Amino acid sequence: MxxxxxxxxxMTLLLLVAGMARAQxxxxxxxxxxxxxxxxxxxxxxxxxxxxxxxxxxxxxAVVDFSGIVIEERAQKAITDMWQNxxxxxxxxxxxxxxxxxxxxxxYQVRNIPLFFKRPEAEKDxxxxxxxxxxxxxxxxxxxxxxxxxxxxxVLKKGFDVxxxxxxxxxxxxxxxxxxxxxxxxxxxxxxxxxDDALIITGxxxxxxxxxxxxxxxxxxxxxxxxTKKEYLKGLSRVFKANQHINCIFDDIKVMKHPAKEGxxxxxxxxxxxxxxxxxxxxxxxxxDFTNPDxxxxxxxxxxxxxxxxxxxEPLPEEEIxxxxxxxxx
Numbered sequence: 001m002x003x004x005x006x007x008x009x010x011m012t013l014l015l016l017v018a019g020m021a022r023a024q025x026x027x028x029x030x031x032x033x034x035x036x037x038x039x040x041x042x043x044x045x046x047x048x049x050x051x052x053x054x055x056x057x058x059x060x061x062a063v064v065d066f067s068g069i070v071i072e073e074r075a076q077k078a079i080t081d082m083w084q085n086x087x088x089x090x091x092x093x094x095x096x097x098x099x100x101x102x103x104x105x106x107x108y109q110v111r112n113i114p115l116f117f118k119r120p121e122a123e124k125d126x127x128x129x130x131x132x133x134x135x136x137x138x139x140x141x142x143x144x145x146x147x148x149x150x151x152x153x154x155v156l157k158k159g160f161d162v163x164x165x166x167x168x169x170x171x172x173x174x175x176x177x178x179x180x181x182x183x184x185x186x187x188x189x190x191x192x193x194x195x196d197d198a199l200i201i202t203g204x205x206x207x208x209x210x211x212x213x214x215x216x217x218x219x220x221x222x223x224x225x226x227x228t229k230k231e232y233l234k235g236l237s238r239v240f241k242a243n244q245h246i247n248c249i250f251d252d253i254k255v256m257k258h259p260a261k262e263g264x265x266x267x268x269x270x271x272x273x274x275x276x277x278x279x280x281x282x283x284x285x286x287x288x289d290f291t292n293p294d295x296x297x298x299x300x301x302x303x304x305x306x307x308x309x310x311x312x313x314e315p316l317p318e319e320e321i322x323x324x325x326x327x328x329x330x
Contacts, residue, residue, distance in 0.1 A: 025055035027091040031110060033099040039108060040100075042138015046070050047110065050132075050140060051091040054079075058090040058118060071140040075132075078143045081184035086247055087117040092127070104170045104293065107141060109133045112149055119245070126247075131176060144180040147172065151253050164257060167290055171255055171265055174288070174296055182248040185240040191233060195289070195297040199327070200227040203282070203304040220309035222316075232301075243275040250284075258324050263291035266324035271303070281306045285322040287329075300327050 029047040034040045049069045057064045064083060066076055083089070092114035101109045113130035129149065133142035146152070155168055174193070181189040194200075203222045227235070240246070249272040258264035264287065271284040287300035302322045308314045 025052050025059060027051040027055060027093060028095050029110075030095070030097045031100050032097065034108060036108075036136060039134065039136050039138045042070070043100075043108065043110070043134040043140070044138075046134070046138060046140050047096075047132055051096070051113070055090045057083075058088045061088075069140070070138070072142070075140050075143045078180065078184055078186075081186065082145075082180070085185050086183045086245060087119045087126075089115045089117040089128075092116050101169075103133060103173065104166060107133050107135050109173075111146055111152070113146075115145075142177075144176050145183065146176055147179070147250050147253060151250075155253060155255050158255070167257075167263075167265065168255055170290060170293060170296070171267060171288060172253075175250070175253065175267060175269070175286075178286075179248050179250055183246055185246065187233065187237060187240070190236070193296070193298055194229045194233070194301070195299050196229060198229045198232075198298060199300045200229065200232045201225070201300075201302040201322075202227070203302075205305050205308065205310050220311075220314075222305060222308055239275070243277055245276055247274040248272070249274075256324055258329070261329050264289055264324070264329060268321060268323065270306075283316065283321050287324065287327060299329070 027048065029044050029051065031040050031044055046069050050066075050071065053065050053069065056062070064079060096113060098110045098112055101111065103109045109131060111129065111131050113132060115128050115130045116125040117128060118125050129146040131142075131144050131146045132140060134140050152172055155172055156165065158168070177189070178193065180186070181193075201224050203224050205220055206223045250269045251272060252270040254268045256266040256268075258266065267286045267288060269284045269286070270281070272281050273279060283302075283304045283306070285300070285302045285304075286298050288296055289299055290296045304316055304321060306312070306316060308316055
């Protein structure tokens with residue numbers, strides 16, 4: 001075999017090996033319930049390439065390579081920030097078959113994408129689900145983490161009419177983006193989503209001093225502090241800088257339509273917060289204003305501890321958890 005033939009054979013072998021290496025990371029995506037052929041075919045190709053790139057990067061310890069994928073910058077940034085601030089992750093299957101949903105902004109959305117996050121300190125990888133949005137051309141426009149699928153379905157089923165159902169889908173979408181913003185340390189998004197006059201209340205369990213009224217015994221109680229948007233975001237910025245990794249999880253969700261104010265919804269979530277320096281579980285209440293669907297805002301944010309005592313033996317009663325009824329809206 002002459003030199004030219006040997007060189008050609010070597011190149012063929014290298015290409016074959018490279019192709020086999022790429023093939024072991026491939027996750028193929030097939031979409032259903034979408035009549036737009038252009039959107040379907042484009043999205044299948046782009047999401048397949050994206051999940052494959054995530055798999056390869058997680059396995060090799062490299063950064064995610066977005067070349068050859070039609071994906072908007074904000075989606076790239078969300079993935080990159082999640083990679084750095086939460087953990088590298090991969091798709092948990094060689095094939096994803098999912099139905100498409102129409103979103104409130106005219107795009108499409110595919111949910112239930114199985115993701116496994118590789119945390120160095122954890123014994124096993126953590127399972128979460130991803131959400132990918134794409135437009136009529138099949139271009140990826142957004143990527144964020146999902147709430148559990150059973151919670152998503154439960155909230156949607158409680159819509160009383162078409163309008164309310166649309167709002168609930170919109171609320172769930174923004175709640176998922178809201179959660180992802182904490183995981184990715186996206187302060188600009190949080191700056192945008194909180195109204196300038198937002199009321200922010202945080203509860204903390206403390207021991208009160210003994211008095212004659214409590215038989216000279218100290219008693220735990222929840223003390224509440226108020227903050228402005230500026231104060232809250234300034235403190236949050238310090239938290240983001242002090243923790244390399246943050247994992248914010250919503251384990252439960254309740255959505256309540258405001259009884260008197262059209263376009264206002266109260267959302268109560270059970271939130272798990274795990275960061276390098278601090279972990280807790282508590283109840284998060286958000287009062288959302290969707291009167292401008294293109295720019296919804298949060299007017300009230302409260303956080304209450306899961307338990308009323310330091311030893312965590314006395315759960316916070318349900319009637320003490322904040323709801324829409326606890327706040328006046330002008």
